[in-house]
Amino acid sequence: MKERHGRARISSLDVEGLTYRSASLWQITWRRFFRRKSALVGLGILAVLVFIALTAHWIAPYDPYKPLIGIENVQRREKPCIHLLGCPKDRPQHIMGIDGNVRDQFSRLLYGARLSLVIGISTVSFAIIIGTILGAVSGYFGGWVDNVIMRFMDVLLAFPSLLLAITIVTVLGPGLINALIAISIVSIPAYARVVRAGVLSVREMDYVAASRALGGSHFHLIFQRILPNALTPLVVQGTLGIATAILESAALSFLGLGAQPPTPEWGSMLGAERNQVFTAPHLVFFPGFAIMLTVLAFNLLGDGLRDALDPRLAHISE
């Protein structure tokens, strides 16, 4: 009911002039998206993160790489000092404390936002490109091509993704770039499957047949006719995939296989100080909390997009 009411409100019918003004598909989708509080929360967190990422070099009070030895009178792993919360005014303010190398943790955390967003988006983009090509080819041509590609994807899916990523990083050598490649490879099957399913459902439509009859090439059919109409699930999967990618790359960095010190990456910041959790819990708490918040933002956003793009689910979530 709610749905029908909403649509009636946004489309208006001017009977006298016989002009119709109805909401476009995008408008409907956005309206549905903005009705969800959780999706808005996700969008809000993400907006803050993007802002931090873009302005880290202005808003960070200290250099994220430079130890404060000889610059300020602070100790290694010193507790947070916030003037508003009663920390003496003559002490320098470090709202998230000092890390094991005498650096301001807050500044490192701000720079970490930049890295995390780049990691999430770049791995997923790479995985989507490869996954889309594989899935589209597989679904479009069918037959043995489909069989070979999808069986290979099955094999990749047969490994717990983190373990496979660890193995791939070991083959390529530890480092941020290699970790990104590993996580991309691991997540390709998910996208390939989604795209293949979409292509299969669109492939036999009349407009595709018409295009084929007009002499459209395979390339034209796949990329101009079929794919654009099978993209919706990919958008959702991609947004949720960014969350997974951030979580997994943080895990790899935590294990020492991803970003290497002194890069201010949340996972490696946490990993470097994990043995100090009993003596300096703030060094473990803040980076982990930042990871959780970022992953949460993408998860909420992905769920919101799914419900907005797939009206069949709308009644469940509202």
Add this chain to the structure above:
Amino acid sequence: MLAQYIFRRLLSAIPVLFGILLVTFTLARVIPGDPCRAILGEKATQEVCERFIREKGLDKPIPVQFWVYLKEIARGDFGQSFRYGMPVTRLLVERLPTTVELSFAALAISVVIGIPLGLISAIKHNSWIDVLTMIWANIGVSMPVFWLGLMLAYVFSLTLKGTPFWLPPSGRLSAGMSADPFYVVWGLALPESGLLLALAQFISRLNILNAILTANWPLLKDAVTHLILPSVALATIPMALIARITRSSMLEVLGQDYIRTARAKGLPFLKIVLKHAFRNSLLPLVTVIGLSLGSLLGGAVLTETIFGLSGVGRTLYDAITARDYGIVQAFTVVIAIFFVILNLMVDISYAYLDPRIRLE
């Protein structure tokens, strides 16, 4: 009909299994670095290394090595661990129980808490309990396991020290606690080697089961207290997923006509929920539970690292960094085969839960 379906599914698993063997073998071979120096130390001389390589058959062409590997696996022989100097199967028997215990405890926690929460929030749709559950579930799926583990250790092992809520931060048993295997306590005469002994050893290393079998209650308490923190940390993500999926599939089912009919007939609400609705919302739930158990094994690498447990995950991670081919191959293959079996079980339970699927 069901038997036929199972047979078909089993057949289709064969190429995947072959692919798994091929991929693990290839990955293990392309890990850069010299296995000889990784095992024998940086100072191993050329001569020693050459002999090592020859002895382990690493000088043969890769396809030949793969063939030898396949033949050995068919015989149940996963080869030797270079580093520990013992058969990998023995290492598996030693390390696997830790992970199995951890994963099953985590799965049990996530099912026992996740399903009722999902059910309640579906029934009380849009109530405060529903909202709270969903907020919590969203946070749960976004949780970095390694962070949660460390924070739990901080709270329960340090902050609550001296209170009855204190929990140990690492290990499987307290120092000084030793577990007599059940077959020793029972006075069973087992053969000195072979499958039976391996099985008995495997079971005896499942501390909780072994403690129950030997009626050793202090040991049981100790094992359980050690298991709580790691399994709760590991359970968070599957628990949240299970709660979410239970809720959404229940909501879908509860909106159907036959539920309204059942209510109109005057059936007790609880009966409708449990017998009519829940059973029909089981399909997606089974998938998620199956997949979760698989991902628990991956998450175990992190949990085992944090809580100082030498299970499969941690051993595999160490083996990868040390280029211990034997372990890498065997452990990944075992995990992947476990995964495939799980998927098979999920598919078969589909056919059981929804007879229409068998006919396709």
